[in-house]
Amino acid sequence: IAQDDKLVFINKKTLELTGYSREEILSKSFLEIIHPDDRKKVYTYYTKRLKGENVPQKYDFRIVDKYGNIKWVEIKPIMLQWKEKPAVLAFIDDITERKKSEEEIKRAYEKLEEIVKERTVELEDINKRLKTERERRKEKERDIEESRELLQNILDSSDVMMISVDLNGIITAWNKLSEQITGYKTEEAVGRKLVDINLFKKPYSVDDLKKISVIPQNSPIQTKNGKKKMILFKVLPLENSMGVLIIGKDITHNIELHGKLIPGYSYLVLDETVDKAIEMINNICITEERRGLILTRGNPNRIKEITCRRNIDAYLLSETSVDDLPNISRLEDLKEIIIDFITKYDKTIILLDRIDYLVNIFSFQDLIETLYHVSPMISTRDAILLVRVNPSSLQNYEVSCLQEELKPLPYQRIEEIHLDKELFEILVFIEKQTSKNIIVSYQDISNKFNISRVTTGKRIQFLINRGLVEVKIEGRRKLLYPTISGRKIIENRRKK
CATH class of the missing domain: 3.40.50.300 (P-loop containing nucleotide triphosphate hydrolases)
Known part of the structure; x- marks a missing residue:
C-alpha cells in the first residue's frame, strides 16, 4: 500500500521479491526501488490515479532489488482508504521469466524472418524459371517435373517447415521437416486440400491465408497421431497470385523448457x-x-x-x-x-x-x-x-x-536428466557467477576447469541441448546463463 509517496504496508512476497527487510523498505519512497528509466511512468500513473483520472488497470515496469538485480513486475493497482486517507493498493506479480521467454521468442521470430527473406529469393527465382519453361511447349512436361524436383530439394534442405498451397487450397509442396513435425508424409499431403489435413483448429481458406499473418504467430497444430505442437508461423503470398507459402518453426521444446x-x-x-x-x-x-x-x-x-x-x-x-x-x-x-x-x-x-x-x-x-x-x-x-x-x-x-x-x-x-560430476560442476559455476551478476563466457569455463576450448564447447552444448543453459551473444562474446530447468536441477541435487 502506497500513501504520500511512501510504502505504508508490505507483504512477505514483496519482501522476497525486493530482498529488503520490512524496516528497510518502509523507510523508503516507493520510487527508490523502481528502475530509474521507469520512475516517471510509474509516478505519473500513481498521481493520476489519486486524482481520479483515467489510467491503465495494469501495466509492467522494472524494479531494482536490494542486490542490484533488475526484475520485471506487473502491477494491478486499486484505490482505497488507509487510515482515513487516500492510498493505492498494488497487486504485484514477478514476470521476469515471462519477459525472458518473450525476448527469446522475439529473437526466434527475427531469425525466422531472415530465413524467409533468403528462401523467398530462391522461390521467386524458381517461379521465374517455371514460367519460362512452360513456354517451351515441346519440353513442358519434363521441365515442369524437373522444376518440381528442384523446388522440393530446396524445401527439404530448409530447417523450417514449408507448405505451399495453390489458389484452390490444394497443397503443392510439403518438405521433409513438415513430415517430421506433423507426421504426414509428402505423398499423403500433396494433392489434398489443406483443410482436409486438420492441422489447425480453424479451417483456413486460401482467401484467409492471403491475409498475411492470419495464422497466430504462436499457434498449436495437431499432428497425425493426435499430439499438439506449438509452431511459430509466417504466411507469404507467392508471385503472380499462385497461392501462399506457409513457413513454420517448431518452438514446443523452447516453450516447455520455460515451464509453459x-x-x-x-x-x-x-x-x-x-x-x-x-x-x-x-x-x-x-x-x-x-x-x-x-x-x-x-x-x-x-x-x-x-x-x-x-x-x-x-x-x-x-x-x-x-x-x-x-x-x-x-x-x-x-x-x-x-x-x-x-x-x-x-x-x-x-x-x-x-x-x-x-x-x-x-x-x-x-x-x-x-x-x-x-x-x-x-x-x-x-x-x-x-x-x-x-x-x-x-x-x-x-x-x-x-x-x-x-x-x-x-x-x-x-528429474530424468542425468549429469555427471564434471557437467554438474560447470552448471553450478555458471549459476553461482550469474547470481552475483558476474557474466560467464566460454573462456571463463576453460580457465576455471582447465579444459580445452573443444572440450568446453562440447560440454556447454550438452547443457544447452538439455535446456539447462542458454547462450546470449553480446558483441563478439557468447555469454552463458542458467535456465529455470538448470536452476531446478541444482536445487534438486542440493536437497539430496
Whole structure:
C-alpha cells in the first residue's frame, strides 16, 4: 500500500521479491526501488490515479532489488482508504521469466524472418524459371517435373517447415521437416486440400491465408497421431497470385523448457498437496486470460475464497454440497461438467484434484475411461487439463498407467536428466557467477576447469541441448546463463 509517496504496508512476497527487510523498505519512497528509466511512468500513473483520472488497470515496469538485480513486475493497482486517507493498493506479480521467454521468442521470430527473406529469393527465382519453361511447349512436361524436383530439394534442405498451397487450397509442396513435425508424409499431403489435413483448429481458406499473418504467430497444430505442437508461423503470398507459402518453426521444446503448458494437453501433477496446482491455475487464468474450473475434495471455504477472486468455477467431489458449493457424486456428471465447460468457453484450464478419492469410490478403470472420453475434447478445444494426485495414495501400477496417459509437467521432467560430476560442476559455476551478476563466457569455463576450448564447447552444448543453459551473444562474446530447468536441477541435487 502506497500513501504520500511512501510504502505504508508490505507483504512477505514483496519482501522476497525486493530482498529488503520490512524496516528497510518502509523507510523508503516507493520510487527508490523502481528502475530509474521507469520512475516517471510509474509516478505519473500513481498521481493520476489519486486524482481520479483515467489510467491503465495494469501495466509492467522494472524494479531494482536490494542486490542490484533488475526484475520485471506487473502491477494491478486499486484505490482505497488507509487510515482515513487516500492510498493505492498494488497487486504485484514477478514476470521476469515471462519477459525472458518473450525476448527469446522475439529473437526466434527475427531469425525466422531472415530465413524467409533468403528462401523467398530462391522461390521467386524458381517461379521465374517455371514460367519460362512452360513456354517451351515441346519440353513442358519434363521441365515442369524437373522444376518440381528442384523446388522440393530446396524445401527439404530448409530447417523450417514449408507448405505451399495453390489458389484452390490444394497443397503443392510439403518438405521433409513438415513430415517430421506433423507426421504426414509428402505423398499423403500433396494433392489434398489443406483443410482436409486438420492441422489447425480453424479451417483456413486460401482467401484467409492471403491475409498475411492470419495464422497466430504462436499457434498449436495437431499432428497425425493426435499430439499438439506449438509452431511459430509466417504466411507469404507467392508471385503472380499462385497461392501462399506457409513457413513454420517448431518452438514446443523452447516453450516447455520455460515451464509453459501447451494448450490441448492433459498434464499429470504428482504432488502431495494441491497448493502448487492451485497456484498454477491461478497464474494461468491471469496471464493467459483463461477460464478456470476446479474439481476437488479440498476445503470448501478455501475453494470459495479462490473462486471469488478469480475467473474460476469450482465443484466439490462429494455426495452432498457444502456451503452452497455445488457437488459431483457420479463420474458421468464429472465428464459432462468438464465437456460442457470446455464447450462453453474458448480458453479454459481444468484442475481435477484428489483422483484417489474417485478411485476409492468407483474404480481406477472407471476413472481412466472418463479421462479417455474427456481427452479428445481437451485436444480439439485447446484446453488444458491438470490431474493432481499424491503418488503415495495410489498403487504403483496405477501411477504408472497415469504417467502413460498424461503428459508430465515441464518442471517434473528435469528429474530424468542425468549429469555427471564434471557437467554438474560447470552448471553450478555458471549459476553461482550469474547470481552475483558476474557474466560467464566460454573462456571463463576453460580457465576455471582447465579444459580445452573443444572440450568446453562440447560440454556447454550438452547443457544447452538439455535446456539447462542458454547462450546470449553480446558483441563478439557468447555469454552463458542458467535456465529455470538448470536452476531446478541444482536445487534438486542440493536437497539430496
